[in-house]
Amino acid sequence: MGRLIALYSAFVVLLGGGFVWLVASLLEPRDGPAPTEAIAATLSSLTVEGHSEQAPLDLSGLRPSPLPLSMPLSCDPGEDCWVLKYVDRDPGKGRRDYQCGAMTVDGHKGVDFAISDPRRLNENEVPVLVSAPGKVVGIRDEMPDINIRIAGEESLKGRDCGNGVRIDHGGGWASQYCHLKRGSVAVRAGDTVVTGDRLGLVGLSGSTEFLHLHVQFEKDGKVVDPFVGLENDADSCGLGAAPLWNETVLRKFRYSAPLIHAAGIVGEVPDGLGAAEGKYADPDIRRDAPLLVFWADVYGLRTGDLISMRFSDPDGKVIAEKDWKNGKDQLRWFQYLGKKSRAGWTAGTYRGEIEVRRPGGPGKSRTVSRVDVTVR
Template identity: 35%
Template sequence: MQLRRCRSASAALGLLLTGLLSQGAASEDRPELSLPLACQPHKTCFIQNYVDIDPGRSAKDYMCGRATYEKHSGVDFRLLSAAATTPPVAVLASADGTVKAVRDGVADVFFKKAKPQDVAGRECGNGVILDHGGGWETQYCHMRQGSVRVAKDQAVKRGDQLGDAGFSGMADFAQVHISVRHDGKIIDPFLPDAAEGKCDPNARGPGMWQPAAAAAFPYKNGEMIGAAFAGAPPTVEALEINDRDVVPLTASSPAIILYGRFINLMKGDLVRFVASGPGSEIFDENAAPLERDKATYVAFAGKRRLGDAWPAGHYSGRVELIRDRGVIATNLVSFDLPGAPGPAATGSEKSGSEKSGASGQEAR
């Protein structure tokens, strides 16, 4: 009996060592990833969604936050809008490899405007799979129709262009989605060695990313991706089509609007708006705290014009994202308003005020 116990212990130890050696080998031969998109981090591109590491029905990202959704299998690097894909934004190979599979010819149509059967079996849209050896592969999804420029079995180097960012397949914003797999299993490139279902709120390493790539995208669960003055409140849908297509603010605009555009907001978050014009403050207001999480959101504050025109001069604004009584994001904007033809009243002094408003919807 004692001998059997020893043999069992030896077998268990052997299995443990084999597992450790196998894990070590996987760590040694796994690719180091560079960014899959030719863009300016936090200016022209942002991480909208991380991998959902929760195997159950809830969703959580690698830092135990909620910047993901159920069963999301990769990382979404989003652009500001569909219009931002022109001129084209290159999708790049994140590591050396061989093209395992390609697909092109899927139309760029926001999923909410399509029928589910239109993308059944082609949820990735136009895409490329790269084989990096040792069981490792990366997949790049939602590329622009007609942009894929590599072929099956072609060798590629890190940084080679695979195609252009788009919104084909199951996508509601312009992006590239990158998935990492090892022996067919989804791996979170930010926390590749975590046990299944385990997140780490103190994770600080680069994971599988090159240090520069990891530094370019520090973890964020809540971010402001734009702010500006406008002559009317924009909508989430309109900004996803064209982030620059907003009603311009002119001297004769019926109201002056200051808006902010956000991703991955959490229940309880609130937005503060401060605006000033020639010689006076226009408003300093808070939107109501959010009643639930929001994947994408637009909030605004405004003031009506009661005079003949808004006065010519310099206007400045500040939009703050506030969480747990602390400011986690700030955007400063300004512009110079030319004078209106004919007599101009001091509109900002005579205006009545419009309550802070907010409009938005989840992208999921």
Template identity: 40%
Template sequence: MRAALSALAFLALAAAPAAGAPTLSLPVDCELGKTCYVQQYMDHDPGAGHSDFMCGPRSYDAHKGTDFAVPTAAAARENAVRVIAAAAGTVMGVRDEMADAWDGKIDAAAIKGRDCGNGIVIDHGDGWQTQYCHLRQGSVRVKRGERVASGAHLGDMGMSGRTEFAHMHLSVRKDGEPVDPFAPDGPECGDAPLKAMWDTAPLFQEAGLLDLGFATQVPEFTDVKMGLADQNLSRTSPAIITFSYFFGGLAGDSVDMTLTGPGNFEVSQNYELPKNLAIFFRAIGKKRRSAPWPGGDYVAETTLTRNGKIIAEQRGSFTIPR
């Protein structure tokens, strides 16, 4: 049973475009905090470390864009997520022949020098450009030299290029230099309103619970990210496992998981994160001893707590026929 993106903790940001810059629409046709989220923001740390525009850890060293993601690769493969032009402009470059790694296995030789995968570059004039990476092979709908309107369907989110999860990487550049559309004038870590280049105030998502499922053994992390870990269970399954997949974990966060079922079936576990984790999963469960599992409803519940406050929670269930 695959669960939908859980409710997320977020902050609304003020939307005041930088002077002379294009006003940007969100470049993916999904709802932030509902069906998609931002996995990584642009890195503002000039050194070897990393810092997002809120002076938090939601980036990685030298990351020059914003990663708009869906919970799992299966979510992008089964239901096309449209990538749209953030602003009107002229298409300057297109690539659409690279294969998608829907199984999460990257062919390093095939993507050498082409980390962006299938992508599009749009020129907006006055030195401003946007670039859209990791599009689905065969989905690109525009050609070089074509004039596109803001909101035009460019292609679909995929798994091409160097990517470990399904997302679309957006780069914004001015005269070839990267600009963070969430903070074009640099990070603002205090209480002052944050300037942004967006036409509507986006959400800054602290953390979230991306997927909850069930399996007969603790799954591989790659399978969790790809959406391939969820399995059907029966009375003779060797084990009953529930797993939860998260983003935005901080050191000290608490993960509480419970799994209950008929016949006094119950298992629970608390995990405290020892360090910041951009994406991670946790699992609990029981092995079958000899007798078949009792028929009935099995229910899993997971919460992610930070500083005593629940910031994400999810519930899922499956049924073993009696």
């Protein structure tokens, strides 16, 4: 959905019986994919692990929230879910999240909580929860769960939110939960709900390309960034003096950039849509595979971020590598390194590693994702 802008570049080097290449793709979708960052899991022959470094979060001095908000979904932040996009705080045609970064799109009115594994649409489903007490004033529950790039914008007919729930919290406050799974909505209009009640399940309905919950909050009909609150200084950066989220949410869902939300090794040329759909989550790579590729999908890059990628064979020999300095703020960035072989691959464990370092500014100072895959 929206325009997909791709910039491709190729770098080819002869190496023995094959060649090594680098292809970079810069993507700016309205909603990008969200597989996995700092998880430690084994999926068939693939193992992914990662870690991040970030300065301590100081919440001293914050004033009480005018609408205290709790967790809007049941997941483990930083492990199988995270914020992928924030409210756009730029009043014009530009974009700016609450940390003056690029993890948003122009006009984005809510917060997108992404789920690590797209297969959870049908397995190990993720409950959506009430963040604050109120009265349900509207629901929708009949739209199919399908990537909008497949369904097409014309299928929406103005129903961009997909299946969802709207709640009136009183005092001019309202919230809206979008992209729920069809048939999962557990409330009806007129119901009174309290914090923690189940509203439904995270889904793929409406105008979305990835499995996530979009939730937005309003006061007297105007969007409020829950990381900022009512004191809306459009030029400021950082948490507001009285953010809406309670302390638990603020600590669990710290500013997520830079976010290595997906990485893998495959025996084909990868693409962003395939990553979004979980196509590469369970690779079965044989010794006669014509090529091997290490790929990574990154969100929230800033100008000056330092990025390194390494791809090694079972003996630790580097197959392909690249280091570079990011040249612009980017919402989403897709990159892969690989090698083609005419003689087949040595059986064993191949490793890909991507590291992003942020010399200064908000977010993580360092984040790493490491992928091991067994070639049989």
